[in-house]
Amino acid sequence: xxxxxxxxxxxxxxxxxxDLVVEFPAAGGRTVYAVSGVSLDxxxxxxxxxxxxxxxxxxxxGRAILQLPRPTSGTVQxxxxxxxxxxxxxxxxxxxxxxxxxxxxxxxxxxxxRVRDIVAEPLFIALENVSRRTAMAVWQERIGELLQSLxxxxxxxxxxxxxxxxxxxxxxILSETVEDRAAEGWLGWTQVPAAIIxxxxxxxxxxxxxxxxxxxxxxxxxxxxxxxxxxxxxxxEVSSAVGLAGVVVTTGASAFMLWRTWSSFGGWAKWLNSGGxxxxxxxxxxxxxxxxxxxERAGASGVATTLSAMVxxxxxxxxxxxxxxxxAVLVASAVVDALLFRWVLRRYRVNRDAExxxxxxxxxxxxxxxxxxxxxxxxxxxxxxxxxxAQRLSIARALVSVPQVIICDEPVSSLxxxxxxxxxxxLEDLKNLxxxxxxxxxxxxxxxxxxxxxVAVMYLGKxxxxxxxxxxxxxPAHPYTxxxxxxxxxxxxxxxxxxxxxxxELPSPMDPPSGCRFRTRCPHAxxxxxxxxxxxxxxxxxxxxxxxxxLVGETAPVRVETASASRGES
Amino acid sequence: xxxxxxxxxxxxLDVAELRTTFHTAVGPLVAVxxxxxxxxxxxxxxxxxxxxxxxxxxxxxxxxxxPKSRVTSTGNVSFDGIDMMSLGRxxxxxxxGPQLAMVFQDPLGSLNPVMKIGKQVGEGLRVxxxxxxxxxxxxxxxxxxEVGIPEPHRRIDEYPHQLxxxxxxxxxxxxxxxxxxxxxxxxxxxTALxxxxxxxxxxxLEAERAERNMSLVLITHDLGIVAxxxxxxxxxxxxxIVERASTKTLFRDMKMPYTEALFRSIPKVxxxxxxxxxxxxGQPPTMxxxxxxxxxxxxxxxxxxxxxxxxxxxxxxxxxxxARSRITGSDDDGEPDVGADTHLYRxxxxxxxxxxxxxxxxxxASGRVSEAGVVIRTD
Numbered sequence: 001x002x003x004x005x006x007x008x009x010x011x012x013x014x015x016x017x018x019d020l021v022v023e024f025p026a027a028g029g030r031t032v033y034a035v036s037g038v039s040l041d042x043x044x045x046x047x048x049x050x051x052x053x054x055x056x057x058x059x060x061x062g063r064a065i066l067q068l069p070r071p072t073s074g075t076v077q078x079x080x081x082x083x084x085x086x087x088x089x090x091x092x093x094x095x096x097x098x099x100x101x102x103x104x105x106x107x108x109x110x111x112x113x114r115v116r117d118i119v120a121e122p123l124f125i126a127l128e129n130v131s132r133r134t135a136m137a138v139w140q141e142r143i144g145e146l147l148q149s150l151x152x153x154x155x156x157x158x159x160x161x162x163x164x165x166x167x168x169x170x171x172x173i174l175s176e177t178v179e180d181r182a183a184e185g186w187l188g189w190t191q192v193p194a195a196i197i198x199x200x201x202x203x204x205x206x207x208x209x210x211x212x213x214x215x216x217x218x219x220x221x222x223x224x225x226x227x228x229x230x231x232x233x234x235x236x237e238v239s240s241a242v243g244l245a246g247v248v249v250t251t252g253a254s255a256f257m258l259w260r261t262w263s264s265f266g267g268w269a270k271w272l273n274s275g276g277x278x279x280x281x282x283x284x285x286x287x288x289x290x291x292x293x294x295x296e297r298a299g300a301s302g303v304a305t306t307l308s309a310m311v312x313x314x315x316x317x318x319x320x321x322x323x324x325x326x327x328a329v330l331v332a333s334a335v336v337d338a339l340l341f342r343w344v345l346r347r348y349r350v351n352r353d354a355e356x357x358x359x360x361x362x363x364x365x366x367x368x369x370x371x372x373x374x375x376x377x378x379x380x381x382x383x384x385x386x387x388x389x390a391q392r393l394s395i396a397r398a399l400v401s402v403p404q405v406i407i408c409d410e411p412v413s414s415l416x417x418x419x420x421x422x423x424x425x426x427l428e429d430l431k432n433l434x435x436x437x438x439x440x441x442x443x444x445x446x447x448x449x450x451x452x453x454x455v456a457v458m459y460l461g462k463x464x465x466x467x468x469x470x471x472x473x474x475x476p477a478h479p480y481t482x483x484x485x486x487x488x489x490x491x492x493x494x495x496x497x498x499x500x501x502x503x504x505e506l507p508s509p510m511d512p513p514s515g516c517r518f519r520t521r522c523p524h525a526x527x528x529x530x531x532x533x534x535x536x537x538x539x540x541x542x543x544x545x546x547x548x549x550x551l552v553g554e555t556a557p558v559r560v561e562t563a564s565a566s567r568g569e570s
Numbered sequence: 571x572x573x574x575x576x577x578x579x580x581x582x583l584d585v586a587e588l589r590t591t592f593h594t595a596v597g598p599l600v601a602v603x604x605x606x607x608x609x610x611x612x613x614x615x616x617x618x619x620x621x622x623x624x625x626x627x628x629x630x631x632x633x634x635x636x637p638k639s640r641v642t643s644t645g646n647v648s649f650d651g652i653d654m655m656s657l658g659r660x661x662x663x664x665x666x667g668p669q670l671a672m673v674f675q676d677p678l679g680s681l682n683p684v685m686k687i688g689k690q691v692g693e694g695l696r697v698x699x700x701x702x703x704x705x706x707x708x709x710x711x712x713x714x715x716e717v718g719i720p721e722p723h724r725r726i727d728e729y730p731h732q733l734x735x736x737x738x739x740x741x742x743x744x745x746x747x748x749x750x751x752x753x754x755x756x757x758x759x760x761t762a763l764x765x766x767x768x769x770x771x772x773x774x775l776e777a778e779r780a781e782r783n784m785s786l787v788l789i790t791h792d793l794g795i796v797a798x799x800x801x802x803x804x805x806x807x808x809x810x811i812v813e814r815a816s817t818k819t820l821f822r823d824m825k826m827p828y829t830e831a832l833f834r835s836i837p838k839v840x841x842x843x844x845x846x847x848x849x850x851x852g853q854p855p856t857m858x859x860x861x862x863x864x865x866x867x868x869x870x871x872x873x874x875x876x877x878x879x880x881x882x883x884x885x886x887x888x889x890x891x892x893a894r895s896r897i898t899g900s901d902d903d904g905e906p907d908v909g910a911d912t913h914l915y916r917x918x919x920x921x922x923x924x925x926x927x928x929x930x931x932x933x934x935a936s937g938r939v940s941e942a943g944v945v946i947r948t949d
């Protein structure tokens with residue numbers, strides 16, 4: 001097979017992928033050629049079965065259609081809209097129409113979330129997409145993305161700086177008791193060793209360190225618990241102006257403390273010491289504003305890190321101040337922090353409840369579609385369900401946003417046969433009920449035959465055969481299809497165990513064979529298969545094969561009239 | 571391998587009244603309940619059932635692989651006259667490898683990730699046969715070649731993660747075969763694998779079994795896998811054997827509604843595309859609180875009041891085909907017919923009888939079962 005060519009494509013398809021190529025970089029500068037020029041299309045209401053061995057690129061193809069990740073080259077059109085050219089935001093808007101069901105139902109559902117939230121999630125994304133997007137929001141996101149990538153790269157050094165800073169802070173506090181700070185206001189780095197030596201007991205030092213560490217841990221814990229999963233995506237809306245004001249106040253307070261600290265500095269060394277901190281604070285402050293404005297962009301852990309870093313820095317500045325001002329600023333910043341956190345929590349709760357209420361009828365409806373009793377299930381968590389039920393939840397999640405196309409990646413491979421039958425029947429029912437268009441990826445040909453209107457066989461990143469299932473299974477045209485069919489276990493002791501076996505292993509996708517990619521394992525391989533890659537061509541109405549010597553039809557090139565006529569029909 | 575006379579009529583493995591109980595927080599869970607079967611030398615047994623039917627726990631009970639705390643196994647397991655249940659840890663170590671070996675579902679989980687393949691394959695030989703490191707390595711090389719690993723000279727010094735799933739399962743099989751066991755238990759050996767690789771692995775198991783005159787227990791949830799590759803099949807449900815027959819008899823004349831339901835739920839390549847699959851409604855029973863009566867009754871389309879009140883016993887039907895005598899050992903074609911004279915099932919309304927047809931009609935009339943034969947109310 002493995003050939004290229006687009007003879008099997010139809011003009012009126014709902015989803016059309018052309019010449020998809022997905023390559024991944026591998027160690028040693030090599031490339032994994034996972035998908036090499038696959039073209040597929042789907043008519044509305046059709047189920048396309050995509051079948052092949054592990055490593056043939058069928059899942060990668062499915063994901064490339066979803067732009068997860070984006071294909072290296074090729075085009076994907078959904079109802080005429082080109083997906084490969086859309087930016088991240090536009091793709092997010094398309095996703096409710098293009099959903100996915102994964103193989104392992106348990107691990108594709110977040111164990112800490114309740115069924116009602118899991119199933120409703122695509123709806124929230126859909127709702128968000130209709131919310132206003134101002135130029136300001138776009139600008140914020142751009143800056144946010146830039147800063148986020150910078151921060152991500154700087155994360156490790158920042159952590160080291162943070163740790164050094166907290167150690168220095170503890171030493172500074174301790175040194176205060178033995179040094180006269182009145183003249184200086186701040187202890188220079190060079191004086192730190194003197195401070196340590198001057199300190200009466202090491203034991204006290206350790207105790208103080210432990211306390212500082214504990215305090216830090218509590219802060220981190222608070223910061224992690226608070227925004228993790230709690231941030232609502234409604235933050236970016238106009239109603240969150242109050243929240244933004246709160247952030248601005250905090251930032252202002254920080255800037256004030258920064259100025260106070262700076263102005264109390266004397267020498268060069270101190271300016272240098274604080275220079276990095278000033279820069280860092282400025283970055284963090286801007287970042288916090290942006291991330292709170294659009295928390296789902298920043299990611300929960302990003303917000304958590306920023307919040308905790310802000311708090312650490314606040315403590316730093318407070319410590320650098322003198323006497324009465326020190327106390328006043330400490331109290332003020334604590335109050336501001338408390339208000340900010342409280343506001344975050346309350347915003348979250350209000351939004352969450354409102355969203356839930358809006359989504360609930362729809363969630364109930366889809367749960368009923370997939371045969372799960374919403375009254376029992378809504379408030380349970382995924383791990384309380386059996387594999388088959390969890391797969392029903394995955395299906396419900398995929399259905400909730402009324403998608404045009406669902407990509408099912410081995411949805412029944414990890415299930416018992418009896419449960420597999422339930423899920424296959426369910427998909428069939430839903431398809432009839434809702435007019436779904438499905439891509440069904442599986443390695444089990446019997447399963448694929450049962451659900452599909454059209455079957456595409458893949459081998460090592462290329463298509464072998466595209467055909468209507470009954471004909472393909474009756475009389476496979478590609479040698480690979482024939483061997484795949486022979487491998488299916490028959491539930492009949494009288495049936496002959498398939499005589500033909502595919503010997504050997506799939507060749508490495510880093511170094512695919514020349515010509516037809518299946519030739520190394522093909523019983524009919526000839527010199528031509530080494531030299532020349534077969535093109536997809538029509539060998540019978542509705543049957544397309546990429547093979548020089550197909551097992552069906554004439555081996556001569558197909559007559560042009562037949563091809564165009566049948567394509568016109570379909 | 572020891573050359574055993576074919577006239578030895580004693581079965582290789584005899585399991586009687588095997589009962590394994592897990593003591594859980596919510597009470598005792600009888601995972602295997604009074605299972606009885608025997609297996610002749612060179613014979614192939616298939617064990618079929620859904621997840622949670624007790625088939626894996628049964629195999630581990632026989633192997634004595636279950637932990638000691640909070641699990642009790644009672645009954646008799648006699649392997650070639652040796653009472654497995656009475657063996658101590660040291661004696662079991664002597665048994666595992668040369669006598670009984672096991673192949674598990676997940677090859678990556680049963681291989682040591684930080685040990686080279688050659689060493690893992692040769693380990694059993696060094697322990698049981700006192701081979702030197704050099705001799706074990708060359709034996710391992712032969713084994714790798716035998717199980718169809720390409721380039722065994724290179725692969726022997728690789729680690730499991732460097733191999734594909736199918737190759738890993740071949741390694742696991744090589745380890746299991748290293749000491750030429752007389753019984754191999756394969757627990758879902760191909761469930762994690764592709765159809766093509768599955769066929770290769772099953773072929774390999776069958777070839778090795780025939781060559782070594784080894785007995786094979788093949789545990790699976792897929793009736794399709796055992797159909798062409800076993801002599802006898804046990805169907806398990808809720809820790810019990812619900813049907814037991816020679817493979818041909820079972821597929822030709824299944825009596826237990828559960829077996830029928832399992833069979834019908836398999837998508838078959840011979841069916842038309844979009845053919846409706848028959849499903850088994852409801853859920854497997856909660857094993858800690860079993861109701862009286864037939865355990866399958868709530869999901870059974872034939873079930874009557876009697877089925878809910880009283881559990882049917884495992885009874886024997888005469889095989890309609892001319893009864894064959896029990897033959898032990900392999901015959902000329904390498905396919906022994908074992909236990910072909912017994913067909914046991916556990917049902918008051920066996921499939922294919924008039925009673926069952928009437929029962930189904932009554933259920934449809936009462937609305938418990940739909941016209942299509944699917945249980946609507948699982949009461």
